[in-house]
Amino acid sequence: MALLEVRDLTVVFQRKGEEPFRAVDGVSFDVEPGQTVGLVGESGCGKSVTSLAIMGLLPKRGAKITGTVTYDGTDLLKLSDREMRDRRGRDLGMVFQDPLSSLNPVIPIGLQVTEVLERHRGLARKEAMIEAKNLLDKVGIPDPNRRLKEYPHQLSGGMRQRALIAIALACRPKLLIADEPTTALDVTIQAQILSVMKELVQDLGTALVMITHDLGVVAGLCDEVNVLYGGKVVEKANRHPLFAEPRHPYTHGLLASIPRLDAAPGEKLTPIRGSVADNIPWANACAFAPRCPNALDVCREVTPAVEDQLGRLLRCHNPVVPGTPAAEEVPV
Amino acid sequence: MALGVTKKEKIDDLAETAGVSLAASAWKRLKRSPVFLTGATIIGIFIAISLLSPWLAPHDPASPMLIDQVIKARNEIPAAQPGHPLGGDLQGRDFLSRLLIGSQQTLIVGIGATIIGLTGGLILGTLAGAIGGWVDSVVMRIVDVMLSLPSLLLAFSIAAMFARPSQFTVILAVAIVQIPVFARLLRGSMLAQRHSDHVLAATALGVKKGAIVFRHMLPNSLGPVIVQSTLVLATAIIEAAALSFLGLGNPDDRTPEWGQMLGDVQKVFDTHPHLAAWPAICIIIVALGFTLMGETLREALDPKNRR
Numbered sequence: 001m002a003l004l005e006v007r008d009l010t011v012v013f014q015r016k017g018e019e020p021f022r023a024v025d026g027v028s029f030d031v032e033p034g035q036t037v038g039l040v041g042e043s044g045c046g047k048s049v050t051s052l053a054i055m056g057l058l059p060k061r062g063a064k065i066t067g068t069v070t071y072d073g074t075d076l077l078k079l080s081d082r083e084m085r086d087r088r089g090r091d092l093g094m095v096f097q098d099p100l101s102s103l104n105p106v107i108p109i110g111l112q113v114t115e116v117l118e119r120h121r122g123l124a125r126k127e128a129m130i131e132a133k134n135l136l137d138k139v140g141i142p143d144p145n146r147r148l149k150e151y152p153h154q155l156s157g158g159m160r161q162r163a164l165i166a167i168a169l170a171c172r173p174k175l176l177i178a179d180e181p182t183t184a185l186d187v188t189i190q191a192q193i194l195s196v197m198k199e200l201v202q203d204l205g206t207a208l209v210m211i212t213h214d215l216g217v218v219a220g221l222c223d224e225v226n227v228l229y230g231g232k233v234v235e236k237a238n239r240h241p242l243f244a245e246p247r248h249p250y251t252h253g254l255l256a257s258i259p260r261l262d263a264a265p266g267e268k269l270t271p272i273r274g275s276v277a278d279n280i281p282w283a284n285a286c287a288f289a290p291r292c293p294n295a296l297d298v299c300r301e302v303t304p305a306v307e308d309q310l311g312r313l314l315r316c317h318n319p320v321v322p323g324t325p326a327a328e329e330v331p332v
Numbered sequence: 333m334a335l336g337v338t339k340k341e342k343i344d345d346l347a348e349t350a351g352v353s354l355a356a357s358a359w360k361r362l363k364r365s366p367v368f369l370t371g372a373t374i375i376g377i378f379i380a381i382s383l384l385s386p387w388l389a390p391h392d393p394a395s396p397m398l399i400d401q402v403i404k405a406r407n408e409i410p411a412a413q414p415g416h417p418l419g420g421d422l423q424g425r426d427f428l429s430r431l432l433i434g435s436q437q438t439l440i441v442g443i444g445a446t447i448i449g450l451t452g453g454l455i456l457g458t459l460a461g462a463i464g465g466w467v468d469s470v471v472m473r474i475v476d477v478m479l480s481l482p483s484l485l486l487a488f489s490i491a492a493m494f495a496r497p498s499q500f501t502v503i504l505a506v507a508i509v510q511i512p513v514f515a516r517l518l519r520g521s522m523l524a525q526r527h528s529d530h531v532l533a534a535t536a537l538g539v540k541k542g543a544i545v546f547r548h549m550l551p552n553s554l555g556p557v558i559v560q561s562t563l564v565l566a567t568a569i570i571e572a573a574a575l576s577f578l579g580l581g582n583p584d585d586r587t588p589e590w591g592q593m594l595g596d597v598q599k600v601f602d603t604h605p606h607l608a609a610w611p612a613i614c615i616i617i618v619a620l621g622f623t624l625m626g627e628t629l630r631e632a633l634d635p636k637n638r639r
Contacts, residue, residue, distance in 0.1 A: 103533070
């Protein structure tokens with residue numbers, strides 16, 4: 001049985017006087033112990049909302065959550081506030097996008113690490129401080145004794161993210177959700193942070209849900225990848241088959257749009273036409289159809305069903321034929 | 333490479349070893365601000381004078397030692413003379429001594445009113461900002477009602493409700509007027525904190541509600557409140573003076589207060605403007621000092637100005 005089973009997770013935001021908005025629409029995926037699963041998609045595809053729903057961090061009012069999120073046999077969505085609070089940080093950890101704003105600016109780093117240790121592991125302040133020093137050491141922060149006394153603004157961006165990872169992993173959660181952990185960092189630091197995460201996840205046997213729009217992160221880290229579009233999983237495959245043979249036109253487009261070092265000078269990039277704003281509702285159509293180079297008439301009339309193709313899940317009427325080169329250059 | 337290492341060590345030496353908190357870095361910048369130093373000097377002198385006034389005052393502020401001159405000269409006010417550099421007041425009491433001792437009352441009223449107002453505002457603002465929902469609505473409607481009245485008018489009404497005015501009723505009246513100001517300010521920044529990333533991050537770590545409010549939300553919301561309290565010190569002094577001026581203050585004029593001294597000389601203002609000028613100048617300078625400190629503090633604590 002998987003550590004985390006997400007089934008038909010649907011999040012509908014409902015505001016008075018406005019059309020309900022389905023941010024996440026029937027998302028299902030499994031995370032095995034020690035496995036790294038990627039949720040990939042552009043802004044607004046519902047990947048962050050999915051993570052917040054799993055953590056129980058969406059506002060009670062205005063967000064209607066259906067489906068099940070089973071962690072180790074318990075449905076997290078059915079737990080009370082208090083039970084959920086006990087699990088957060090202990091069983092499920094989370095790392096956010098912006099390391100500076102995710103740390104409390106008026107408290108030294110040390111106290112922010114010990115806070116979790118005192119809360120969930122019942123350590124006394126002194127023991128917790130020693131443990132905190134070890135944790136900072138483990139995530140590769142030099143001179144941890146000094147850093148424990150410092151405030152977030154005194155640390156570099158990379159070090160702050162390391163500190164956040166240390167805090168998230170302080171209680172050895174079995175599942176870590178990382179919501180775009182490298183987006184706010186520059187490229188060299190991104191690589192360091194990713195290798196720290198990879199190492200820790202392997203050492204501790206933590207399962208990792210990696211939420212990102214960066215396919216480079218996915219390629220380096222994830223065992224299985226879920227590509228989200230408009231709140232639905234449109235393609236799910238293991239890393240190698242996905243990168244070798246993207247079948248969904250969206251996945252294909254994402255991969256084709258990455259700038260390549262071996263491209264001829266002056267060659268134009270291959271973008272995906274339009275933006276998320278062009279989406280049409282999934283009801284009786286494929287949301288990606290208006291932007292899709294492969295769109296058929298049927299794409300605007302029938303919602304594509306999920307098909308299982310040799311372990312790959314695909315939601316498309318007219319998938320890309322394996323071996324197709326990057327789509328033709330489109331005038332932007 | 334060796335060069336690189338020594339350079340790095342040097343930089344490490346230069347860097348401070350302990351953490352620099354928001355307050356510490358604000359203080360660093362304040363020390364260099366001439367405006368802040370001016371304000372701080374004024375307030376420093378004011379506090380020193382009020383603490384030392386019993387020893388500084390040349391005479392007993394309550395004793396009508398120049399009353400002979402007043403009676404002899406048919407209600408003439410004693411002019412400046414040796415031993416009494418500012419002359420006497422309507423009842424022949426040494427004016428300089430009254431002015432010096434008066435600083436004490438002003439300080440007590442200002443600080444007392446600010447502390448009470450701040451405490452009330454902190455409680456209400458934290459309740460509203462942390463609990464939200466109907467508690468927030470109820471607290472904020474009360475605050476709205478209080479703020480809808482001009483603050484001075486509200487202070488008069490409160491002071492007038494007490495049958496026996498005293499120094500304490502003045503403090504209370506001025507303080508109650510400030511409570512909604514603090515409450516609304518704190519509630520606003522608490523709400524902003526509630527939706528901040530680090531509060532979400534703390535929630536994602538399972539931190540308990542109480543710790544989230546008192547460790548993560550409240551300390552981050554206090555900046556504007558601290559600034560406001562220095563500004564309120566100035567307002568409180570002016571409002572207390574206004575209450576005393578109108579006779580709603582401490583009726584016991586053996587312990588002088590600047591506003592009360594102003595009120596006493598209303599009738600002779602046209603012939604002896606200096607009697608009004610001195611306490612008025614004192615009030616203005618002290619209020620200015622607190623305002624200068626408050627404004628520079630506001631700038632220094634603004635996170636946008638850090639580093």
